[in-house]
Amino acid sequence: MIDADGFRPNVGIVLARADGRVFWARRAGQDGWQFPQGGMNSDETPLEAMYRELEEETGLKPDHVDVLGETPGWLRYRLPSRLRRRHQKPLCVGQKQVWFLLHFLADDSVVRLDTTRQPEFDVYRWVDFWYPASNVIPFKRKVYHRALTHLEPLVPAFKQGSCADLASDSGPDSA
Secondary structure: OOOOOOEEEEEEEEEEOOOOOEEEEEEOOOOOEEOOEEEOOOOOOHHHHHHHHHHHHHOOOHHHEEEEEEOOOOEEEEOOHHHOOOOOOOOOOEEEEEEEEEEEOOOHHHOOOOOOOOOOEEEEEEEOOOHHHHHOOHHHHHHHHHHHHHHHHHOHHHHHOOHHHHHOOOOOOOO
16 A cells, blocks of 8 residues: 555554663564564554554564554655665555554563564664664664654653663663
8 A cells, every 4th residue: 555655654663661761673684673663554543553563573462562652643754766666556665654652561571573474573672762763774764763753752761861871772682
């Protein structure tokens, strides 16, 4: 499902623990790290798509999280030309996303990266809130910054971090 402007509807998920650290996962078989995200089916609301993607990519169920908020409207990013599939019609030029901030209520024992035949991620860790904005693949950095800017005020504990904390990424490296 691609809109008239060439953007595919999608949801992004910022999953945060009580200490303000967020879930950061490596794409299976690749070097790139990102937040969970995925496309919406034509019959889904953004919230329904978010819960489906959350379970597919992390194994988490609705009772493992609280929804703290979402971005107002769509945030868009364009794919680099080299990643656009020109042989498919309509041409997808990028993603338009609704981003959700979730509070992780469980512990790491419930995280499962292998719930589908082709897992999206092969390893994860917990990182400081702003770390992903500087460390995601470059063409997604602006949308990550916009999403985190919208979502940060929803959790006052995140505001207690300092810029010195941004490079820290300690925590479990795998499930």
